[in-house]
Amino acid sequence: MVEESEIQGLIDLAKQGDSNAFGRIYDLYADRMFNFLIFRVRHKETAEDLLHTTFLKAWTNLKSYTRQNAKFSTWLFQIANFTLIDHWRTKKEVIDIDKVENISHFARDPVLFEEYSYLWDALAKLPDDQQTVLELRFKRDLSIKETAEIMNKSSVAIRVMQHRALKNLRKNLKRQGLM
């Protein structure tokens, strides 16, 4: 886990134009951000491009970040989520589960991936915002408040969305005879 004081020191340096400090920030957060992005786009190269865009946006907007507003990781997830939304809006691309790259090749634990591939398939059939809310809440362990900040919605809206997402997920799994 990254120490908040260490992060704050790096942010202060990066705000003064120290790109090496920002490189260190990238080293600390790149994996978490990439895993969030690849879950949503299911394509390694695209996820890498989006990761690059996310961190570049963070660099150019770093001066607007203040600790009082949100945790740095929350702020980064927010940028990543907006980057994803922009990506879908410009690409007009609908993810077709059959045409998706077999990302099992890139899973660090292929056995685990195989074990839960049915869950991935069921999740992929959910609406975008419901996929995001489940990813942030249960895979990234973010609070309702943090998820609300990232998705630019109220806490109540996130609770409702989470409830609907779980219901839909169960429905999808039941249809496949998996529950």
Add this chain to the structure above:
Amino acid sequence: MFGLDPKTKQDLIEKLQKSRMSFGFNKSGVRNRLMMSIDQHQTVVSEIKHNHGFRFVLGSALAVVLMTIGTFAYADSTMPGDKLYFLDQFQEKLALKFPRSAESKVQLQAEILDERVKELGEIPKVEDLTDELRLKAVEESKKSLIDAIDRTSELKQNVNLKNRSKSDLNKLLIDLEKIAEKQESEVNHIRERSLDQETKLELEKNLEDIKKARMRARLESESQKIEGEKIERKENGLEKFLNDD
């Protein structure tokens, strides 16, 4: 409708948490791209800042130039005694300093002189002008006349000058004589209206100088005319001699 009891909900949440996994990717490759993009971004920002600074300097310089042009344009219509009159004269001196041919400088001087004379014509109409300023305007006008005639005469002495240029200078001298005549008339008019005896005396002295300059211009132009006639006669004589032969 599908319900969602607490147990099912907890079961789903556990499944999601257990399925949490990480994927391998080209972390250093993305990092390198990112660092390159940051460098480019910093260069662009620095260039924008530099350009902004340059634009600011350019804008300021342009503003100064426009203000100067505007001021000169305004100063052009000023009269002796006006606050910006000195700028009008400065502008004329500056124009004469620019590299240009001697003939062109003389022509410009004649134009300046013409303007001085026009100013003289306006002086009697200005009621609140002091005698000192009236005298100064006359002296400035006289100086312009003498300078223009001097330069034209000097230029005429140049043996390398083509006949056409000499003829143009001759026309200029005739023009200068006419301007001097007008100047004399204007100065006379000012003198008649002046109530101060001392100023009147000074104006009379200036009138004498202007007369002398006018005579010189006439002599210069007539000598040129005589010379031209001599050349013409010689050419005619030569032609006659050749024909007789």
